[in-house]
Amino acid sequence: MSTHVDLHTTTTDHHKLSWSGQFDRLFIGGQWVAPAGTERLGITSPVTEETIASVPSASIEDVDRAVSAARNAFDRGPWASASLEERLGVLGRFRALYAEQADTIAHLVTQEMGCPITLSKVIQSGTPLAILDAYLELAREYPFRTIRRSSGGCALVTKEPIGVVAAVIPWNVPQSVLMMKLAPALLTGCSIVIKPAPETPLDAYLIVEMLQQAGIPDGVVNMLPADRNASEYLVTHPGVDKVAFTGSTAVGRHLASVCGHDLKRLTLELGGKSAAIFLDDADLDSAVESLRYLSLRNSGQVCSLKTRLVVSRRRKQELIDRLTALVASMPVGDPADPATQIGPMVTARHRGVVEGYIQAGKDEGATVVVGAGRPDRLDRGWFVAPTIFTEVDPDMRIAQEEIFGPVLAVITYQDEAEAIDIANNSTYGLNGAVFTADLDHGMAVASRMRTGTVELNGNSAGFHAPVGGFKGSGIGREAGLEGFDSYVEPRAVGLPPEYVERVS
Numbered sequence: 276m277s278t279h280v281d282l283h284t285t286t287t288d289h290h291k292l293s294w295s296g297q298f299d300r301l302f303i304g305g306q307w308v309a310p311a312g313t314e315r316l317g318i319t320s321p322v323t324e325e326t327i328a329s330v331p332s333a334s335i336e337d338v339d340r341a342v343s344a345a346r347n348a349f350d351r352g353p354w355a356s357a358s359l360e361e362r363l364g365v366l367g368r369f370r371a372l373y374a375e376q377a378d379t380i381a382h383l384v385t386q387e388m389g390c391p392i393t394l395s396k397v398i399q400s401g402t403p404l405a406i407l408d409a410y411l412e413l414a415r416e417y418p419f420r421t422i423r424r425s426s427g428g429c430a431l432v433t434k435e436p437i438g439v440v441a442a443v444i445p446w447n448v449p450q451s452v453l454m455m456k457l458a459p460a461l462l463t464g465c466s467i468v469i470k471p472a473p474e475t476p477l478d479a480y481l482i483v484e485m486l487q488q489a490g491i492p493d494g495v496v497n498m499l500p501a502d503r504n505a506s507e508y509l510v511t512h513p514g515v516d517k518v519a520f521t522g523s524t525a526v527g528r529h530l531a532s533v534c535g536h537d538l539k540r541l542t543l544e545l546g547g548k549s550a551a552i553f554l555d556d557a558d559l560d561s562a563v564e565s566l567r568y569l570s571l572r573n574s575g576q577v578c579s580l581k582t583r584l585v586v587s588r589r590r591k592q593e594l595i596d597r598l599t600a601l602v603a604s605m606p607v608g609d610p611a612d613p614a615t616q617i618g619p620m621v622t623a624r625h626r627g628v629v630e631g632y633i634q635a636g637k638d639e640g641a642t643v644v645v646g647a648g649r650p651d652r653l654d655r656g657w658f659v660a661p662t663i664f665t666e667v668d669p670d671m672r673i674a675q676e677e678i679f680g681p682v683l684a685v686i687t688y689q690d691e692a693e694a695i696d697i698a699n700n701s702t703y704g705l706n707g708a709v710f711t712a713d714l715d716h717g718m719a720v721a722s723r724m725r726t727g728t729v730e731l732n733g734n735s736a737g738f739h740a741p742v743g744g745f746k747g748s749g750i751g752r753e754a755g756l757e758g759f760d761s762y763v764e765p766r767a768v769g770l771p772p773e774y775v776e777r778v779s
Contacts, residue, residue, distance in 0.1 A: 298330045298476075301337055301500075302483045304344035305493025311336035316473045316500055321389040321619040322609060322656045330476050333499035335508050338468075341497040342514040345439045345466035348494030355436050355464040359414060362462050369489035370407055376485070377404060380450060380478060382611075387475040388446050389618040389657075390573050391610045398573065403450040406754065409738035410458035417759050422770075422779050429770045431778050434763035436464030437540055438516030441509050444479070445522045446472035446621055447576045447679075452544075453482065455742070455753040456519040461495070463762040465517075469498040470509055474621055476500035507533075516540060517762070524677075524703070524747045531750065542751035542761045544578075544743060546677040547705030550698035551581035552720060554691070555590060557710035563597040565733035566683075567616070569708060571605065571661060574618045575629075575681035578748075579706040579728070583674055585697050588687045595665060595685060599645050602661045607650045617681055619657040626657040629680030633662055636673040641684070642666040669697050677703070691720070699725045704745030708733060727752075 300307035310331035318328045333341075349355050354362070373380075377400040384399040385392045419434045442456040449471060460467045471479040483498045501509065510518045511533055517540035520530055524545040534541045551569070553562060570581045586594045610618035620626040633647050646662030661681040667674050674684050688694040698707060707726040711717040714731065721729040727744040728736050736742075741752035751761045770778065 298328065298480055301331055301333055301341070302480075302487075302496070302498040303337070303341045304348075304497065305487070305491075305495075308340075310334065311340075314502070316476065316502070318387060318474065318477060319622070320386065321621055322611075324623070324655055324657070327386060328477060330480075330500045332473075333501040333505045335505060337499055338501070338505050338509045338512060341468045341499050342439060342509070342512050344494040345468050345497055346514045348492060349436070349439055349466040352466075352492050352494060354461075354466065354492050354495045357464065359419065359462070362464065363411060363414060365486075365490050366407070366411060366458065366461060369486055369491075370404070370411065372485040372488055373404060373407065373482075376481065377401065380481060383478050383481065384449065384475065385610050385618075387477055388449075388576075388621045389610045391612075391615040391618045393613045394572060394616070395610070398448055399450055402448070403454040406451060406454040406738050407458050409754065410454075410462060410758065413739065413756055414462045414759070417756055422775060423767075424775075429772060429775055430767040431770055433766050433768070434463070434759070435766050437762050437764050438465060439514055440465050440467045440762065441512070441515045441518045442467055442469050443506065443510065443518065443520040443522065444469065444471045444475075446474040447573060447578075449475045449478055450482075452521045453479065455521075455544075455758070457482075457496075459753075459759045459762045460519070461491070463759055465762055466495045467497070468509060468515070469496065470501055470506055471498070473500065473502065510534065511537070513537070518542075519761070520544070527749065540761065542753065543749040544751075544753060545705075545747060545749040546703055547578045547580070547744065547748050548583060548675065548677050548701050548703045549579060549581045549706040549708070549726065550583040550585050550701070550724075551708040551710065552694050552698055552724075553584070553586040553590065553594060554694075554709065554711040554713075554716070554720070555587050556712040557590075558712065559590065559593055559597055559710075562710040562733065563594065563601055566598070567601060567605065569730070569733055570683055571602075571617065571681055574620065574659075575661075576621065576679050578677070578679075581706065581708050582678065582683055583698070583701075584683055584685045585688055585694050586685060587694075588689065591665070591685065591687050595644055595663070598663050598683070598685070602645050602663065605661060607658060607660060608653065617658075617661055620659055620680060621657070623657050625679070626659055629659050629678055629682065632673055632676070632678045632680070633659075633682060636664050636667070636671065636682075636684075639668070639671045639673070640666065641668075641671060641673060644685075646681075669700050675701065695720065695723050699723075702747040705748035706730070706744075
């Protein structure tokens with residue numbers, strides 16, 4: 276069976292793959308190779324609840340082969356010693372291929388995990404391209420070589436590639452998260468083993484094929500769909516120098532423990548329970564409209580969403596009225612329909628988790644304003660109606676734990692100090708927002724929020740800024756110049772004074 280992915284084939288049935296057949300290979304050492312075992316991972320449509328494809332589930336032996344290939348490519352291949360211009364050339368060709376196939380990638384991710392297609396073209400293929408563009412631009416600014424002089428000596432400080440990277444990718448925005456790791460790893464000269472989520476491995480096949488077409492040397496990029504056991508083996512493998520993980524805080528804590536034992540380098544981008552503070556002078560019409568994206572995109576399955584809405588008692592009802600109207604304007608249904616704004620949860624199990632939180636909110640005394648059930652007229656697919664709770668105590672489970680679904684909690688405050696306390700009353704610190712007509716005042720409030728990003732009046736920070744969190748939301752940063760830091764090791768070479776000019 277052919278392993279080639281035909282990126283130009285299309286279909287009118289958006290619940291079927293854009294090409295026929297199953298994937299039967301892994302990408303190791305620059306080749307599509309047969310897996311060592313026979314286990315497979317089935318990919319199930321969250322809309323039809325039917326299997327749409329399957330891929331090999333990598334074995335321990337496959338992990339050994341992939342890490343060995345990456346190790347050999349790093350230690351003996353041309354990539355780690357290539358010039359920045361050479362790396363930029365390959366990634367530039369990859370960028371052109373990616374742009375040509377952006378629409379295909381968007382449809383594929385929609386088929387895999389149910390992101391509404393209109394949004395998918397933005398966050399599942401457009402955003403990854405923007406991330407890649409930012410890294411390509413910033414690579415020329417990054418201080419790979421600097422001279423540092425002091426009274427005690429003179430040094431050439433270089434940023435050396437860290438080695439072999441294991442990149443563990445989640446299912447919710449697989450391409451965006453992959454690009455956050457892939458671009459800086461390759462631009463700094465690392466080799467990488469990509470481990471896509473079992474729910475969304477198909478888009479990773481397209482990426483490695485495009486990298487191969489762009490001329491990436493053999494072994495520099497490897498790709499293994501895998502179950503939990505093989506994934507655990509990968510991140511603890513002695514041939515892996517660094518783990519880059521995005522996912523739940525619970526798994527992140529486990530990885531921090533196992534990687535800490537071997538002093539393995541690690542970056543973690545974890546969960547969030549982000550708060551949006553609405554000051555009394557905020558324009559609620561524009562603020563609530565921005566929540567269509569800031570709080571409910573990807574059907575609530577994004578870690579940076581603002582799911583705690585913190586408003587004064589004086590303006591609570593105004594906010595609720597607008598939220599109710601917002602939800603009513605967001606069609607729930609088939610994610611292949613361009614009109615759909617809320618799609619299904621990724622799996623039946625995850626829908627059960629979200630529904631469990633909705634029940635917990637009711638049990639703890641919160642009031643349902645809208646939603647809290649399964650949408651009418653959708654008798655198959657893993658859908659949850661967008662849900663708004665009010666009368667939420669800041670310590671309730673729905674205000675403290677990441678739900679990862681279309682569930683919002685309205686929490687009231689008496690004064691500004693209490694609003695900030697509520698926003699900071701979280702084990703997470705990934706994102707947040709402040710809405711106000713007074714931007715200086717909003718900046719002052721933002722500076723008191725213990726979170727990695729604050730969006731003032733909903734404005735994005737962009738991908739030249741670092742992404743990451745305080746507290747339980749992670750370790751390290753991705754994007755921006757800071758995104759390169761975790762893929763390099765600094766080296767200092769003491770220089771004789773007469774030699775400084777020759778290496779400057």
